[in-house]
Amino acid sequence: MHFVDEAPIYVEAGKGGNGIVAFRREKFIPFGGPNGGDGGDGGSVILQADRNLNTLVDFRYTKHFKAQNGHSGMGQQKTGSAGEDLVILVPVGTTVTDTDTLEFLGDLTEHGQKLVVAQGGRHGLGNTHFKSSRNRTPRQCTPGEAGEERNLMLELKVLADVGLLGLPNAGKSSLISAVSAARPKVANYPFTTLYPNLGVVRVSPESSFVMADIPGLIEGAAEGAGLGIKFLKHLSRTGLLLHVVDIAPPDESDPVDSIRIIEKEMEKYSDELLGKERWLVLNKIDLLPAEEAQALCDRIVETIGWSGPVYRISAAQREGTEQLVRDISYALEAKRQAQFAADDAEAVAVARRQVEEDFDF
Template identity: 60%
Template sequence: MKFVDEATIIVEAGKGGHGCLSFRREKYVPKGGPDGGDGGDGGSVYLEADSALNTLIDYRFQRKHKAQNGEPGAGRNCTGNKGEDLVLPVPVGTTVVDMDTHEVLGDLTKEGQRLKVAQGGFHGLGNTRFKSSVNRAPRQTSKGSEGETRNLRLELKVLADVGLLGMPNAGKSTFIRSVSAAKPKVADYPFTTLVPNLGVVSVQAHQSFVIADIPGLIEGAAEGAGLGIRFLKHLVRTRLLLHLVDVAPYDGSSPVEAVKAIAHELEKFSETLASRPRWLVLNKVDMVAEADHEAHCQAIVDELGWDGPVFRISALSGEGTKPLVQAVMRWIEEQAEQEAENPEVAEQEAARRRRMDEEARARIEADRQARRAAREADDDDDFDDDDYDVEVVYAPE
């Protein structure tokens, strides 16, 4: 199974059933009068959030979905059956966008949440409805209306409180393995994670948060280098960013330049996302001589001019990870309390998320157009940037 976080589909609601033209005809009952029944309403199309799903791959293979039509009315004042509604399951965290109007129809962020995306057609009226004192034998009926048809884009963004940023091999996957039950692939050779990984970090009883490991960025990602920037949209829902940096890179590169490169790519993707609270996490301190720990790490902080929170850890050995996750938990709880106590703070947060969504959508669309132009220039390029095995892990608390 592949990890697919975007899909385009066509949904069509059912047509309403037509009204019936009929007159009562029974032995010994002269002038029975009209008895044509109404048609049935067409079925509507709904999307429903389902926590058992974590990819939109099913909608890559079946793109058109139609609800049932309403049945026409019949004689003896029989009403046609209503068309059955069509309910399409999608992963929790799916945003629904109308491709024709670019309107965001809804955001399915809770299990069982349901969104109507296409209204079924309304029923037609039978001739019984047109009977009056001056029209005793009406021959008028009305037809059922057409159901709505919509072109939709489904965008899946993982639901996480904390997002991990960093260059490939900064130790993000090792960190998420260390603090949660998630088991993303790690190895003793350099490579980058290809899809987002999720893990639930349990700090203590009834205290936990979700952390997302986003595939590593490289310099030039906004121009399509490496895996590009499309996975950055999964950080839109996060409250806090942890920027992991390898303090002792195997290739001798500068940790300071690595931090600056990631920050630059983040700003090009979304200025609002780049302004999110971001903590610096200096990883792999066990690779530096113990006597030089403090001086080496402080030199990085000083050269960056970093004035935010700084943590020194070793994701492999677990050194320093407990104080970090405890600090993250306290910060998340404080933010939640502020939003609960002050509706204005909650609205500001919602507005920031909407703005990040808009910026991310615009940037990804521009990136998509650029890749499409590149493919047209090179017809032999059959690379599919969604062609990866799924590695998203939802770990229980």
Template identity: 60%
Template sequence: MKFIDEAKIDVAGGRGGNGAVSFRREKFVPRGGPDGGDGGRGGSVYAVADENVNTLVEYRFVKRYQAKNGEKGHGSDRYGAGADDIELKMPVGTLIRDADTGETVADLTAHGQRVCLARGGRGGMGNIHFKSSVNRAPKQATPGEEGEARTLLLELKVLADVGLLGMPNAGKSTLIRAVSAARPKVADYPFTTLHPNLGVVRLDDNRSFVMADIPGLIEGAAEGAGLGHRFLRHLSRTGLLLHVVDLAPFDDNADPAADALAIVAELEKYSEELGGKPRWLVLNKLDMLSEAEAAERKARFLAATGWTFPEADDRFDFDMDTPRLFEISALSHQGTQELVHCISRYLDEVKRRAALDAAAATPPPAASDTDTSVLQAAA
């Protein structure tokens, strides 16, 4: 099934039930008074993030979701029943915006997150509420409120720890096939990948991370060239970017350095945040070159781009903020295990720092009166 990452739907909450006008009529009870109950509330429409849902394909076919109306009130102080709510299961990573105002309604980033999209109307009040000392037999009740209605744009951004970017046919799909169980299409022509692919890279039973293979980018992608900016937004959800470069292109006139610089420019043009994300360079297809030719092309590429990388003997002892350079062959798996272990170490360090920052931002618990008296006595 194709990766469906956009949809437009209409949602509407149910109308509240009307309040009832009724009077108690019972033998031997003259002037029984008002006993009209309230109307029930209308149903609401909720979005629920579900990690078991992968695409928005369901919302391409069913475009309107209307909750039921609340039941009207009845006599004998009977209130109308409220209508059931509707829950729309959506993939984690779905961004929901109002189509008319552009306002962000919800950003579903965690499994189980539940957000109200259209609230049902409140039920009307029955005449039991309007009884007073000067109005013993009220004949008025209020109608139920209308439910909210809106048109929403759903946009799915893949949630991944690592995102692959590069020119078409750079070997991104081959790399994700080499390190995960994902099996995207691989062929010897550009734009083989037409939709994002996710793969879980598992190092052992306790360590794994998610890698996203994003369709190839070309110059002008931020303005819609090639597959356009539709897939650039997916990279904004990733924590680390791997810039895959083909050092052995089929076209002799191709310039890997110029292509790489063009892609970096597209990232910066799309958003400042995306341009500033941590990005590692991965030189691919070294199996097609001799050792001397690979070294010569690498030196020429770095000189043309002006990019510098530290010479590290131990790949697992590195500064978090320092960009890294890896030389691999995704087809023959050369250097891929070193790459994934380095990524795992990096992600572990990111989580550790985030936990420390969260702990530092949490104020210490206030001392109780008992603790204060104990400290004073000790002093």
């Protein structure tokens, strides 16, 4: 399956049904009067998040979506049936933008969440509504309104707790393979990873988190070089970034330079991304003697002035990965608890303000 994370589509809501002009014609009932019914409302176009989808590939060829029109009214004050809404399933994590107005319409982050992106047209009125003491035989009605039409851009940002960041061949795919059931392609050449991979990391039967691996970055990515810059948006939702570094690259380049390259491209892309919590993961320590690997790791940390958490691992040998996973789990749980406390405090503050307004304190 192709991974598609952007898709332009055109949506058109249904037109409202027309109201009609009709008069009552029954035996023994003279001057029956108007009885034209209203039309039905047009159907709306609705996007609904579905956790069973993980790509926008379905929109690669089908780009035009139209909801059903409402039906016209009928005599005997019968209202026309409403047009059916058109529900379009999209992956969880899809954002929606109107490309004509650049208006951000919504973000579908939960399974089953719905977003109306094109409102159906209102129904027209039958001549019954225009009856008055001065106009007992109205011959006027109103047509149904047109439904909304929009050109939309759907953009998928994968939902993950932890994101992997680094140069090509740093060992990101090996790491996600070592700690989860994900099986991305692993090879000894650049850009083995061509699209994001998600893996569920199970720490215990009751605890797990989602890890995302994106294609590696290279210098100049912010100007369009390589593949990674296209997928950096997928890291914008993560709570924690793991900066994976190859301490023994085949080209004998300095790992310090590779760290600075990534930081520079992150800064060009987004200050928000650069400001996210980031842990340094020094990978492939199995390729050097233990003392030499330790000395090199110490030099890297000292040279870049790193003050955050540092982990020395071998993803291929699963050395150090268990401790890394446990610490990630603890950190994510602490973040969740802090968020719960902040939400509770905000709820209390809102309730207090409402009471003060109600009782004019």
